[in-house]
Structure formats: C-alpha cells, structure tokens
Amino acid sequence: MLIQILTLALPVALLTNACSKKDHKVSNPTAVELYQVSITAFPPNNAQGDSWDSEIVFTDPFGRPDLHLAILDNNWDTIGSGSGYTRLNANHGNLPLSFAIEPAATVTLDKTISVYAADDDEFDASDYMGSVTSDTLSHFKDEQPDYLTVSSGDVAARLYIRWK
Numbered sequence: 001m002l003i004q005i006l007t008l009a010l011p012v013a014l015l016t017n018a019c020s021k022k023d024h025k026v027s028n029p030t031a032v033e034l035y036q037v038s039i040t041a042f043p044p045n046n047a048q049g050d051s052w053d054s055e056i057v058f059t060d061p062f063g064r065p066d067l068h069l070a071i072l073d074n075n076w077d078t079i080g081s082g083s084g085y086t087r088l089n090a091n092h093g094n095l096p097l098s099f100a101i102e103p104a105a106t107v108t109l110d111k112t113i114s115v116y117a118a119d120d121d122e123f124d125a126s127d128y129m130g131s132v133t134s135d136t137l138s139h140f141k142d143e144q145p146d147y148l149t150v151s152s153g154d155v156a157a158r159l160y161i162r163w164k
C-alpha cells in the first residue's frame, strides 16, 4: 500500500516542481525529444490470469515476464525502442523500470506518443501487455513539463522529454 501511495503522490510533486522552472522554457517549441520511458505499472498476469511465460521452462520456473517496449507516433510509425528487461520479478519489486531511448526520438508537436508493452518470447510471438498514449504534444507546450504521465488499464508510464 505504501508503494501505491508513493507512486500516486510523486508525479504530482515533480510536476508541480517542473512548473516553477520557467527559466528552462523554450520559446516557440516545435518538437520534443523523447529520451527515456519509465514503466510505473504493468499487468502481473496475462489475460488468462497466468504467469507471462510457461512455468515448464527450466531456465525460469517462475514464468517471469521479459518486458520490452515499442514507441510509436499517431501515424503508427515506430519512432524508438528501448533495451528490454529479462525475467522480471513477479512481485514487481523493481518498479519503476527505466528504458533509455537511444537514439532519442524527435517528435513534432502535432503528434502523440504511444508506448506498447509486451512480454518478449523466445519461441513464439510476443505477448501483448497493453499500451498507453499521450495527448497531442501541442497541449503541453505552454507548461513544457519534463515528463508526461500516461496510463491505460494496467499499464502506466512516464515519458521523459526535452523541448526543442
């Protein structure tokens, strides 16, 4: 419960803090550079309520997920990806999980940013976990926050951006 409260309270505190840094604002921004994604929540089990991987795999008897991301804009173009995580603890003890986006993705303000999360599988197609999508980036150009908080269903993330 304590972790849940901290997860809810922290973004509000940081966002408020970001608002006060007026000296860092870009005049007439035209794009953002997405350089990091932090996953703050993802579903503990698949849609059938089972662990993400078969428990008969001898290298991982607990069926822990292998979390991988794809970053898309609203034209469905892939604009970036991050290195993945293999065999995460089923208890989510490692959240938030940070993914460096390299090279950083430049996204113009008329677009949205979507993050697709999946359990990567060695021998068949990845298992879809969920996705989150930001508002159109121009909605944030006056405030110019350091990151956007996005959530949908069991997936939540922060999108860390630089204004350009």
Ligand SMILES: [Ca+2]
Residues within 6 Å of the ligand: 052, 053, 054, 119, 120, 121, 127
């Ligand atoms: Ca799987």
Ligand SMILES: [Ca+2]
Residues within 6 Å of the ligand: 052, 053, 064, 065, 066, 119, 120, 121, 122
């Ligand atoms: Ca897997």
